[in-house]
Amino acid sequence: MSTKRLEADVVILGAGFGGSLAASALSRQGLDVLLLDCERSRTNPLEAEKIEPDQAALLRDLGLLDERVPAAPPIGMVRNYDGSGIQDFDTVEQYGISWHETVLRLRDVAARGSRVETASVRWIRPDPVRPRVGLDDDREISARLVVVATGGHGGLPDGLSLSRVVDNSLRSLTYGFDIGGLSSDFTGFNYFLGKNPDGVDFLTTFRVGDRVRAHVFTQQRPGDRVVSEATNSMDGALTSWFPGLDAHLGPVSVSSPITVVNSTYRRTRDAGAADGVVIIGEEFQTVSPTTGDGLTHLLTDVKLLCERYVPGWLAGPHSKVRAFYGDPEKLAVGRTALDHWCYYRDRQTWDRVPLYIRAMRKARRA
Numbered sequence: 001m002s003t004k005r006l007e008a009d010v011v012i013l014g015a016g017f018g019g020s021l022a023a024s025a026l027s028r029q030g031l032d033v034l035l036l037d038c039e040r041s042r043t044n045p046l047e048a049e050k051i052e053p054d055q056a057a058l059l060r061d062l063g064l065l066d067e068r069v070p071a072a073p074p075i076g077m078v079r080n081y082d083g084s085g086i087q088d089f090d091t092v093e094q095y096g097i098s099w100h101e102t103v104l105r106l107r108d109v110a111a112r113g114s115r116v117e118t119a120s121v122r123w124i125r126p127d128p129v130r131p132r133v134g135l136d137d138d139r140e141i142s143a144r145l146v147v148v149a150t151g152g153h154g155g156l157p158d159g160l161s162l163s164r165v166v167d168n169s170l171r172s173l174t175y176g177f178d179i180g181g182l183s184s185d186f187t188g189f190n191y192f193l194g195k196n197p198d199g200v201d202f203l204t205t206f207r208v209g210d211r212v213r214a215h216v217f218t219q220q221r222p223g224d225r226v227v228s229e230a231t232n233s234m235d236g237a238l239t240s241w242f243p244g245l246d247a248h249l250g251p252v253s254v255s256s257p258i259t260v261v262n263s264t265y266r267r268t269r270d271a272g273a274a275d276g277v278v279i280i281g282e283e284f285q286t287v288s289p290t291t292g293d294g295l296t297h298l299l300t301d302v303k304l305l306c307e308r309y310v311p312g313w314l315a316g317p318h319s320k321v322r323a324f325y326g327d328p329e330k331l332a333v334g335r336t337a338l339d340h341w342c343y344y345r346d347r348q349t350w351d352r353v354p355l356y357i358r359a360m361r362k363a364r365r366a
C-alpha cells in the first residue's frame with residue numbers, strides 16, 4: 001500500500017479532554033488543525049466528573065465552560081464532614097459533569113474548526129521545523145507542531161525516545177458508582193477520613209443531572225483483598241469505611257455497576273529534547289484523582305500552550321518547545337499536584353488530618 005501524505009499546521013494526537021480543547025483554541029487562531037483519536041468514543045467511563053472553581057475559570061477563559069454536559073447550574077451547597085463532628089459548608093462554583101458526554105461534546109466543538117479523524121498513532125519523528133507522525137492506516141502527516149494529548153493510558157508512540165520518572169509509592173485507586181435513595185434536594189456531601197487500615201481517603205457525592213455520583217478515593221493496590229471485597233459489596237464497604245454515613249445521607253444504596261481506576265505517578269523526563277513535539281496533560285504527568293488537580297494541570301497546559309507559546313513558535317521557523325516545559329506557571333501547577341499526591345500518601349501514617357484538609361480546601365477557594 002502506498003503511503004498517503006497529509007499536511008497540517010498542528011496535528012493533535014488524542015481527542016480527549018485536553019486534545020479537543022487545544023484543537024478548538026488553536027483553530028480559532030486560524031491554524032489548520034488535525035485532531036486524531038484511536039477511538040471514536042472512549043469506553044472507560046470513570047474520569048473527572050466534577051469541575052472545581054479554578055477549573056471553571058480556566059474553561060470560561062477558553063470560552064468552553066458552557067459545553068459541559070449536562071449544562072446544569074452549579075452543584076450548590078456541599079456539606080463537608082471530617083468524621084470528628086466538625087462540619088463546614090462549601091458553596092463555591094462546582095459543576096457535576098458526565099466526563100464521557102462532555103468529551104464527545106468538546107470533540108464536536110473542535111470539529112467546527114478542525115479536521116477530526118479516527119486513527120491510531122504508530123510513530124512520531126520529532127523535528128524542530130517539520131515533525132512527522134505515522135498512522136496505523138499507513139498515512140503520514142507532516143506538520144509544524146505535534147501535540148501529544150494521549151492521556152497516559154498506554155506507552156508513548158515509537159520514535160519518542162523519552163524516559164519517565166515513575167514512583168510506585170504514589171498511587172490512587174478510585175471507585176466510582178451511582179447512589180440511590182437520596183432526596184431530590186440533595187446537592188453534595190464529602191466525608192473525609194484520616195489514617196485508617198484500609199487506606200481510604202474520602203468519599204465525595206455530588207449531583208450530575210438527575211443522578212447522584214459517588215467517588216471513593218483510596219491508597220489501595222489493585223490486587224488487595226479489600227478491593228475485591230469492596231467491589232463485590234460496596235454497600236457493606238461504605239458502612240464499614242464511613243461510620244454513621246446514613247445519619248448524614250439517610251439510607252442510601254449503590255445503584256449502578258462499580259468502576260475501579262488505578263493510577264500511579266509518572267512524569268516525562270526531558271520532554272524538551274523532542275523538538276517540534278509537545279506533550280500535555282496526563283500523558284506528560286499523571287495527577288492523582290484523589291487530589292482533584294487533574295483538570296487544573298491539563299487546562300493550564302492547554303491555556304499556556306495555545307495562548308502563550310504556539311503563536312510565537314509558528315510565527316518563526318522553529319518551535320523551541322523546551323520553553324513550555326520550563327514555564328513557571330506550568331512548573332508550579334505540576335509541583336502542587338505532586339505535593340498534594342505526596343500528602344495523601346503520607347497522611348495515612350499520620351494521626352491528625354482534618355486541619356490540613358481544610359487548609360487545602362481554603363487554598364483552592366482562594
Ligand SMILES: Cc1cc2nc3c(=O)[nH]c(=O)nc-3n(C[C@H](O)[C@H](O)[C@H](O)COP(=O)(O)OP(=O)(O)OC[C@H]3O[C@@H](n4cnc5c(N)ncnc54)[C@H](O)[C@@H]3O)c2cc1C
Nearest residue numbers: 014016017018037038047048121150151281282289294295
Ligand atoms: C477516577 C478519576 C477521577 C478523576 N477525578 C478528577 C477530578 O475530580 N478533578 C480533576 O480535575 N481531575 C480528575 N481526574 C483527572 C482527569 O480526568 C484527567 O486529568 C483528564 O481527563 C486528562 O485528560 P487528557 O486530555 O490528558 O487525557 P484523556 O482525556 O484521557 O484523553 C486521551 C485521549 O487520547 C486517545 N489516545 C490514546 N492513545 C492514542 C493513540 N496512540 N493514538 C490516538 N489517540 C490516542 C484516547 O482515546 C483519549 O481519547 C480524574 C481521573 C480519574 C481516573
